[in-house]
Amino acid sequence: MTQMASLAIAASTGERASGRQAWSLLWKSSRPLGVLVVAWAIAGAITPAVVVAALGLIVGRVPGAIQHGIGSASGHQLLEALVGAAAVYAFSLILDPIGSSLGIAAKARITGELQGRLLKAVSAPVGVSHLEDSAVLDRLARAEGSLTGFFPGDAPVTWVGVVASRISGVIGCVVVSVFCWWLGIVLLLMWVGVRKVMLTAVVRQATELRGETTLMRRAWYFIGVGSKVRDAKEIRVFGLADFVGGRFHSAYQDAITAGQFGLKQLHRRAAVCWLVVLAGYVLALVVIAIAARDHRIALRSLAILLPMLAVTQATGSVSYDDIGLIWAMAGLPDVDRLEQELRPVDDELAGHREPTGMPVSGVRFESVHYRYPAGTTDVLDGLDLELAAGTSTAIVGVNGAGKSTLVSLLSRLRDPTAGRITVDGLDVREFEPRSWQRAVALMPQDPVRYPVTAYDNIAFGALAHRDDRGGVEDCARLSGFAEVVDGLPAGWQTVLSRELPGGSDLSGGQWQRLALARALFATRHGARLLVLDEPTAALDVRSEAQFYGRFIEITRGLTTVVISHRFATVRRADVIFVLDGGRITERGSHDELVAAGGTYAAAYELQAARFRGPS
Ligand SMILES: Nc1ncnc2c1ncn2[C@@H]1O[C@H](COP(=O)(O)OP(=O)(O)O)[C@@H](O)[C@H]1O
Ligand SMILES: [Mg+2]
Known part of the structure; x- marks a missing residue:
């Protein structure tokens, strides 16, 4: 029964913003920031393949340098490749912190705007009854993202980051295709399939957990009671601390348990995907090994191709960012809904008279x-x-x-x-x-x-x-x-x-x-x-x-x-x-x-x- 009820709620809260909607939030809030985020994403999409190519270049130049000496032209070429690879690698390392700081800047702006919209939305009705409506309070909690810890303000940059990571994987597949056209396509299809299968289960689990907003709200209420001076006095005098802590844990546990259904599915799917990926990689390695045996592939290409197999994985990987993104994106429609639902309806009696000086009689x-x-x-x-x-x-x-x-x-x-x-x-x-x-x-x-x-x-x-x-x-x-x-x-x-x-x-x-x-x-x-x-x-x-x-x-x-x-x-x-x-x-x-x-x-x-x- 509990599970059915929770699924019904989950279905009603499964709505999410599209990446484009999330992106437009960032774009509207700051064009320069938007441009920087795009530049960061492009760099992030390209660098993994470039780093691997640079390493391949080094490996390819080592035999020449050994043969002719480090002072020779080949030796200089190797040094150039080493410096180039070091530069690219160092650049790839600073992309993460750059992404974090862009993410924080964007989040600060967007959160400020969204909170402003929420405050306006809840203040819009003339009366206060809506603030006693559990459905409105649930929606508000989801819109703020406070219960999952993933805020709608995180959505745009996280989304761009996830897209960039997938593109970096696609670039890996394209490079593999240059060596063997069908192998690149096979790997691409494999990863797209794996991601779809895994993401469906992750979305389900994330949505189920999110559907438990009322339970979560109750859990957080107990934390709030313990940390406000006004309440904390009574909690001490009546010795309620353990009870309140216990209630928090049991409410929290209920909420989490209700979201376990998707988790089981996730495990089963992960096992199947693991087998598929294993088969795909064995196939790729066999194809590459045969080419190497037949001298159809140079050392340099081999050095690029093998690590490139790992780069392709970014097309199919489902990371913690994806869960955060699901939650962050799910908060956005709640902001829109609150604005629509709480907008005062102009019935025929919503008057415009001014009561200046009244009442007179x-x-x-x-x-x-x-x-x-x-x-x-x-x-x-x-x-x-x-x-x-x-x-x-x-x-x-x-x-x-x-x-x-x-x-x-x-x-x-x-x-x-x-x-x-x-x-x-x-x-x-x-x-x-x-x-x-x-x-x-x-x-x-x-x-x-x-x-x-x-x-x-x-x-x-x-x-x-x-x-x-x-x-x-x-x-x-x-x-x-x-x-x-x-x-x-x-x-x-x-x-x-x-x-x-x-x-x-x-x-x-x-x-x-x-x-x-x-x-x-x-x-x-x-x-x-x-x-x-x-x-x-x-x-x-x-x-x-x-x-x-x-x-x-x-x-x-x-x-x-x-x-x-x-x-x-x-x-x-x-x-x-x-x-x-x-x-x-x-x-x-x-x-x-x-x-x-x-x-x-x-x-x-x-x-x-x-x-x-x-x-
Ligand atoms: N927000 C509310 N929701 C539901 N019932 C309420 C609410 N506020 C008050 N009540 C109920 O309405 C009745 C009248 O409350 P109230 O007007 O506050 O009484 P008084 O001010 O005369 O003491 C009480 O029975 C109370 O339980
Ligand atoms: Mg009263």
Whole structure:
């Protein structure tokens, strides 16, 4: 079963770029580099035969030099041949390092371009659901080549190298044909056949292994867990290192085992090919030996012909480069596919309106349903909600009620599966999606910790206005981050990452204040809708008190949504909604809801009782 499943996947991932497609990547990225690679390939194709011919020349001139002395004309000819052969041989030795350095130069360029294309492709969709799609993640891993260690950026130069090597073998066959026309052809056909037979098995094995991307991804995940500081702490405290290592090995083993089918085939084919090559070489040697016995071949020709038999082998050899090439080439169509599949489709509602200054009257959720792609039930189940412009709304609900989901719908990170969201009466999809996202200043529940300076971490809220120093400082003051800056080693210019030289890290609550400042900076520069998902969850009591002390100032003139289960935060809002079972079950001001005696009142009473202590 496992094997059948793996073959089905393998078939679907067996697609590879052609050599021409790979070559065009290099050619487009740099003509001079392309020309150099071609020159290198031509030299690589010719040199093996030339080296052998030069050796033959030496051997052919030795008898004359011995007979007439080294000072004679024959002796000089031998010396010339020796110097010539040494020069050609030395040249052939530097071709490999030249090829490596050209390969590295090409790879660096092409990888940079391909990674840029991939980043653009995964950033293209308005929402983020595709980043939870295993098929997309598999494709991404293959496109990057990170799981096999053979990168698409390797493809062009490796391909040219493999082609050049085959041509060098063909040149060997042509030289053999000069001596005996049919022998050259027999050797050529033999090698072409051997390569075809071997390559089919190698391709199969490489493709099978590659088909196991999901297993490989799981294996590499465990390596990632062990090497990230954030995860590494828990791994130590709970003593999980051996377990994680074990999981890596078993997932890796599963992936490799699934690719063993092609390997068996490879062994059988190799045995058959060995017999064929043995027969071919015996035939060639017999033909040459008979010619030598009958004095039909000069010593010099013999000295060229015998090693030339080995040169012909390059036509048929299948090397590790071929496997690397298969993997490297296979990554290229995945880049194209990701670009095509993730390109936003312009449905009739992919609008072009600009949401400048909106909402003016309000935002409404109208019978909104949302079900996660992998889900079996609707997280939001016919939700109706109105956010009146210029007011603050709080949304409360138990863990998993769907509050963060609601927020991601509001910022079009996901779209409702049914129902709609309107802004001043217009379906939110009528707005240009990116502009709408810019109009929402979102502080997500788990904000990004950008490894840049403290200043830029806030300026990222409206990057185009990065020069607005006063704005950044004011937002930091409002969010309570300003006092953190004073304690940083390089103040605003401190890089917030311990993994970078001179960097510093913040505590969870300090990061949260920073993220709030970033959202506030967005509101300074055009965003009218401020959405705060659990903004005070990591704050200490004093910081939280400061936050709601400034709440009116923070939200002035904005349409604000605050999600929190801290009643101290929530009660400041003009309207509070209780989200339960995917719908709004209660609405009102804090006092109204407490008086109504529903879920809200019960939760409030529970929290208040905790503070009062046992009575
Ligand atoms: N990316 C996701 N894919 C599938 N299910 C999800 C995803 N994110 C959240 N959920 C599920 O949706 C429900 C609501 O989650 P969420 O909106 O984060 O809740 P809240 O913010 O109210 O705590 C939960 O049951 C959660 O398991
Ligand atoms: Mg949440």
